[in-house]
Amino acid sequence: xxxxxxxxxxxxxxxxxxxxxxxxxxxxxxxxxxxxxxxxxxxxxxxxxxxxxxxxxxxxxxxxxxxxxxxxxxxxxxxxxxxxxxxxxxxxxxxxxxxxxxxxxxxxxxxxxxxxxxxxxxxxxxxxxxxxxxxxxxxxxxxxxxxxxxxxxxxxxxxxxxxxxxxxxxxxxxxxxxxxxxxxxxxxxxxxxxxxxxxxxxxxxxxxxxxxxxxxxxxxxxxxxxxxxxxxxxxxxxxxxxxxxxxxxxxxxxxxxxxxxxxxxxxxxxxxxxxxxxxxxxxxxxxxxxxxxxxxxxxxxxxxxxxxxxxxxxxxxxxxxxxxxxxxxxxxxxxxxxxxxxxxxxxxxxxxxxxxxxxxxxxxxxxxxxxxxxxxxxxxxxxxxxxxxxxxxxxxxxxxxxxxxxxxxxxxxxxxxxxxxxxxxxxxxxxxxxxxxxxxxxxxxxxxxxxxxxxxxxxxxxxxxxxxxxxxxxxxxxxxxxxxxxxxxxxxxxxxxxxxxxxxxxxxxxxxxxxxxxxxxxxxxxxxxxxxxxxxxxxxxxxxxxxxxxxxxxxxxxxxxxxxxxxxxxxxxxxxxxxxxxxxxxxx
RNA sequence: GGGCGUGUGGCCCAGCCAGGACAGGGCGUCUGGCUUCGAACCAGACGAUCGGGGGUUCGAAUCCCCCCACGCCCGCCA
Numbered sequence: 001x002x003x004x005x006x007x008x009x010x011x012x013x014x015x016x017x018x019x020x021x022x023x024x025x026x027x028x029x030x031x032x033x034x035x036x037x038x039x040x041x042x043x044x045x046x047x048x049x050x051x052x053x054x055x056x057x058x059x060x061x062x063x064x065x066x067x068x069x070x071x072x073x074x075x076x077x078x079x080x081x082x083x084x085x086x087x088x089x090x091x092x093x094x095x096x097x098x099x100x101x102x103x104x105x106x107x108x109x110x111x112x113x114x115x116x117x118x119x120x121x122x123x124x125x126x127x128x129x130x131x132x133x134x135x136x137x138x139x140x141x142x143x144x145x146x147x148x149x150x151x152x153x154x155x156x157x158x159x160x161x162x163x164x165x166x167x168x169x170x171x172x173x174x175x176x177x178x179x180x181x182x183x184x185x186x187x188x189x190x191x192x193x194x195x196x197x198x199x200x201x202x203x204x205x206x207x208x209x210x211x212x213x214x215x216x217x218x219x220x221x222x223x224x225x226x227x228x229x230x231x232x233x234x235x236x237x238x239x240x241x242x243x244x245x246x247x248x249x250x251x252x253x254x255x256x257x258x259x260x261x262x263x264x265x266x267x268x269x270x271x272x273x274x275x276x277x278x279x280x281x282x283x284x285x286x287x288x289x290x291x292x293x294x295x296x297x298x299x300x301x302x303x304x305x306x307x308x309x310x311x312x313x314x315x316x317x318x319x320x321x322x323x324x325x326x327x328x329x330x331x332x333x334x335x336x337x338x339x340x341x342x343x344x345x346x347x348x349x350x351x352x353x354x355x356x357x358x359x360x361x362x363x364x365x366x367x368x369x370x371x372x373x374x375x376x377x378x379x380x381x382x383x384x385x386x387x388x389x390x391x392x393x394x395x396x397x398x399x400x401x402x403x404x405x406x407x408x409x410x411x412x413x414x415x416x417x418x419x420x421x422x423x424x425x426x427x428x429x430x431x432x433x434x435x436x437x438x439x440x441x442x443x444x445x446x447x448x449x450x451x452x453x454x455x456x457x458x459x460x461x462x463x464x465x466x467x468x469x470x471x472x473x474x475x476x477x478x479x480x481x482x483x484x485x486x487x488x489x490x491x492x493x494x495x496x497x498x499x500x501x502x503x504x505x506x507x508x509x510x511x512x513x514x515x516x517x518x519x520x521x522x523x524x525x526x527x528x529x530x531x532x533x534x535x536x537x538x539x540x541x542x543x544x545x546x547x548x549x550x551x552x553x554x555x556x557x558x559x560x561x562x563x564x565x566x567x568x569x570x571x572x573x574x575x576x577x578x579x580x581x582x583x584x585x586x587x588x
Numbered sequence: 589g590g591g592c593g594u595g596u597g598g599c600c601c602a603g604c605c606a607g608g609a610c611a612g613g614g615c616g617u618c619u620g621g622c623u624u625c626g627a628a629c630c631a632g633a634c635g636a637u638c639g640g641g642g643g644u645u646c647g648a649a650u651c652c653c654c655c656c657a658c659g660c661c662c663g664c665c666a
Contacts, residue, residue: 051609061608063646073646095609139666180665228664273666299664308591309662316664323666350660352592379593380660412628430628442601445593447659453615454600458628460614461601468628475626518605526602529613540621540630552625588628 002044003510005105005503009058009098010044016083017043020076021069028068053496056090056097057503063094105502106493106565113505113568114486118575121509126167129341132334133159133169136260136267137347139176140252141185141206144259145395146450147381153439153581154378155346156265157521160579165516170338175256175272177249178326181210183231186244187223188213202251232320235277249274259398263432265581276329280321283329284314290365302361312357327358335369342372344519349377349445376519379447398435401455405431408456409464413588420587429583430464436582437463440525461529463582466573469532472539473570474586480552480563488561497538501565504531508572512579521580528576535569 017039018025029039043060050059062073062080069076073094081091090097113120135155138148159169188209189198198205217223234241253270260266284300287293292302298317304310314325334343345355355375363370383396409430413420420426438455441462442448458464477484493502508527515523541549551562577584 045606048608051612055609059609063608066646093609176666178666184665297663301663311663313663318664320664322664326666348660349593351666353661354666356591377593382659409628416628417626446601447594449600451600457615460628462614462628464628465614468626472626472629479625522602526613533613536629537631539625540627542621542631546621548622548625550625587626 003506004108005100005506006044006047006058007040009100010040010047012084012089013043013060013080013096013098014039016080016089017065019083020079024069028065050095050097053500055092055095056099057499058098058100060096060098061094062096100499100503102493102495102499102502103490105499105506106490106561109502109506110488110490110564110568111486113571114484114564117571118578120571121512121575122164122166123509123513124166125513126162126165128166128168130338131162131167131169132172132338132340132343133162133346134172134174134344135159135346136265137174137176138256139181140256140272141181141203141248142210142252143203143207143395144256144398146398146401147395149398149435150378150381150439150444150448151346151348152263152265153436154376154444154521155344156263156581157440157524157579158344158346158376158516158519160581161512161516161521161524164512164579167341170269170340171267172269172271172334173267174330175253175270177252177272178274178277178321179323180227180231180320182234182245182248183227183229184213184217184223185210185248186230186234186241187226189244189248198247198251203255206248206251228316228318228320232318235320262399262402262428263436263581264583271330271333273323273326273330276326276333277321279329279333280325283325283332286332286365287314287328287361292361292364302357302364304357304360307360309353309357309360312361324354324358324361327354328361331358331362331373335367340369340372342374343369344374344376346376346378349379351375352377374519376444378444381448381450383450396450401435402428402431404452405434405456409434409458412458417588426585426588429585430458430467430588433463433467433577433582434458435463436580437466437525440521440580440582441529443522444520464588466528466532466577466582467585467588469536470570470573470577470584471586471588473535473566473573476551476563476566477570478586480559480566484563484567485560486564488564489557490561492558492561493565495538495541497534497541498565500534501531501538501569504534505568505572508576515579524576524579528573528580531569531573531576535573 017028021028025039046064047058047060050056062076065076066073074091077091077094077096080096081089088099088101090099116122133155135158136148136152138144155171159171163169185206192212193205193209213223230241234245284293287302293300293314294303295301296303296311299313300315301311301313304312312324313322315321331343334340347355352375359370359373359375362373406427410423410427413423413427434457435455439448511523511527515521539551543549551566552559574584
């Protein structure tokens, strides 16, 4: 999606270049990078926003044309500007600065947003193609820690982003409900557990058992052998093993569902690893037929040495399956079921090699969908500079974070807005806003150091700041109390603040697109911060005497024009927050 | 040892892929702004050898090379 303001500017500049340098444009085009087909698109791609906005709205640096035109950038700028309307284009040193007319912009942008509403920024480029997104995917029988939030928040946001662009998003929670850790849990439970204790506080109890097992395992390595033995029994359908596994799984699922309900997150499928148990042999057979399976130290592997990777382990020496085996089965299942255009795996970067291996195996099988598999990786959440580890018991429960944030939000509301109805509900929205934004406000590849101070901060570049701005906009709409009319006097839009808002509003669609291209919801988070900042500045601007210029005043025409802008900002902010999975309260 | 990632004011982060005008925000600190359109806000101040070195370029936080620090992964865990 192109920015129409930028496009118009590029077109005018291109015409001016042609007029100023007749006959030399061919030489210039020769030097263009291959991605720029013509002069217009070249200029379009080179346009930047001046650092000092007083200079203009767009700037074209003339350096890039200097070599082929054999002139100094400063002279080029002057010559080109001479061909253009003087009040809209100026040469500042080697830069050609363009200034847009605010009423024109308003006429273009505001009726569009008013008409499209929440659909503003939507596209159909997805053509309903299926994007399968694997996210959250916690290991059951373990508590839901803040570490799991990363995948959950990013994946859920990508789900909505792709849907907005016209793709058919399919959300899969690939629950970690199979594997040797269940052998461990079974051993631990049989040794130290009992049903009565389990029923009281299941997740906490299972978690304690898990930590205890790992502590004991360090002292007594026979426990590891027992665990493998019990996992093998589980795979072979041993009734006692299966009974305990189901017990753990059911308790865990109920627990996770509670968390997802709080977060307002749903999945289309909850197909965990165990779902693929009866599909493993088909995959193994396929791999064997392709001649990819070799034996190494008793285990069955795919040798990836020629590709600079460690071997991909398919089956242990005792015949039990492994992570990669189930992953492969999952990929085939997803392809056969959905015929996906892309399959995303929103999983931490620690598993980068695992996915490289698995994807390589698919490629070696000659499957046509090998290049549609994407590992959307992200950095770790650490606590006090340590990796959060369930095994070591160094973990913070997401629910504790939510509860603490809710308490703080409620306290602030009681203090600032004591008459607010449904306090608990709003406090929860604010808490979620703070927590989710703490994750989505940072580029995903960065490791995040969990800090209570940061998560509980509701000021500055935070989720509650965005929510507050949304509530403020909503308050204006309530106060205005009438339907917004799109037939306003656009010539009343003149201020730099209004221009900034219009420019920024228009960029929403491009931002969503960038976020999808890079699998990075953070672009939307940053966009919204900027939008809120620009609006709040507009909201609190003062006249020459230092008096606040109010949006709603007795001047009818001005008020109506500004309210059309207010509505547009609210629409985009609301929609942007939705894409991030952050609730947008009307009051707080 | 190999692979991947990160390193930007006291703290957190954007900018790097597609190199350009004095390196942008936020937190914290200091100053100013509510006789009510919501101060979870706004305005201003202080604060940076962009990890280090070399190279390419008219121009490097950004591209290339080397080095340093930290994190993660490297066969029967997931």
